Amino acid sequence: MYLRNLKLSGTSAALGMVAVLLLASCKRETRNFDPSPMGQQKVVMSDLQPGATKPSPERNPVEENATALSDGKRLFSQYNCTGCHANGGGAIGPALMDEKWIYGSEPENIYATIVEGRPNGMPSFRNKISDYQIWELSAYVRSLSGQIRKDVAPGRSDDMNAHPSEQRVERKTPEQSAIPKAAEQP
């Protein structure tokens, strides 16, 4: 009797786990049709932000959403991030797929970098890119060095592969990198 009960509870536990997994996978692919509109982009940081990762109350709302990540991947080339950062390997802008971070690797640091711009070339996209798209881009940039869960990161490219898919990238431990001499304020 005891054994049978144990068996039953085991079955229901398994069923429960399957249900939880199913729900989790649903959320992973949720498509938000009514994202936050262009608003006041609040993050304000000094130009001299040295890159220490300050904890911020604002967290990336799309970091666990595969649809948002693949949108971010699309926007990364459509908004011409590739113009300077290439496909993440870096060109006249720094590489995004390595472990070195000049201005912090947390989502809100990347968000601030996009909104505020950074010295020596990174333009400010304040009021040019809507909030949720900046979060999508931040999440995608993090996926380039494997900071995003594998089942959420994009698995394929629409065009020829410039590098292995983000899903296959091993997670690199972020390291603080010095501000390049050229980017220092006089």
Added chain:
Amino acid sequence: MIAKRQIAQVESFGRWYFRRARLRWLVLVAALLFLNGCGGFQSVLNPGGPQSEHISRLWWFMLFVSTAVFLLVMISLWLAVNSRTKPTNSSPEKETVGTKGRKGLIVILATGVTVAILFAFMVDSFLVGRGLTAELERKQGLNIEITGHQWWWEVRYQDVDASSIFTTANEIHIPVGVPVTFSLKASDVIHSFWVPNLHGKKDLIPGKISTIWLQADRPGVYRGQCAEYCGHQHAHMALWIFAEPLEQFDAWRRAQIQSAVSPASASEQKGQQVFLSSACVMCHAINGTPAGANFGPNLTHLATRKTIAAATLANDRSHLQQWVDDSQQVKPGNRMPANKLRPEDMQALLDYLQSLK
């Protein structure tokens, strides 16, 4: 018991139906309306060019033959059923060799006729297919490049003279009686170009250029639609083809080649500043201004278009405002983010957009 009652009901309905001439009249009107629906601006049965004439001729041929076959089958069925009801002395055992032979002959004959009809269908559809592709060889005339996007059509008029190339969206003007070559491409997923009044379907496949040739013989407006499921707003991915006399088309083309008009009033100038300093500039181009992104529709001559949002909304001020403000309410999932502008900025932007003749 129930079955009997149902039969009685059906019978009484039938009697009532045949008594009521008015109802028959109504049915006739409905049928006429239905046929009228076939003659519209998006219909295979209202051909506007040589290809669609081929296709609709084949369609009518198949319809007539199939109707004749259907009637023949129904008549023979009626005869067969009726002959059973007549009291006869013949029983299956009494069947003579002669009647058996006649039945066999009828079966063989019917099979032969069926094969012949299907063969005729095959030959005719083969000839129609040949006709459609053989005419594709005539490559003189206009060359238009169509790129399918989720969920709109980018239209680029090619020319040997690079300064005469221009880009527009969703509304295609073509001259009447001139063969037009469409080069079809896709930027994201497979779409399908289908203007039923002018031609059949042709898929737009990413990484591949496919070609379709068509010609409009009658001036008119023809509606086309994406015919391959391509995502959430597939149903709202339509296009219009305006077939115009050559002079009218040339005038339109000359106007489209021009850069955008510079803003005249103070409000339009402010609107241009709003356009250039907000999210618009990230995706849209207006020739003659710094806005040069090619991810959204080119807006250089937006005000000359009849519709916006891939022929989803009429191009008027209230729809434009609705679209710019929150297009996700109109076409959920489309690529344009909502833009909550200040009211005065929005009005200035609308003034500017409506000035883009």
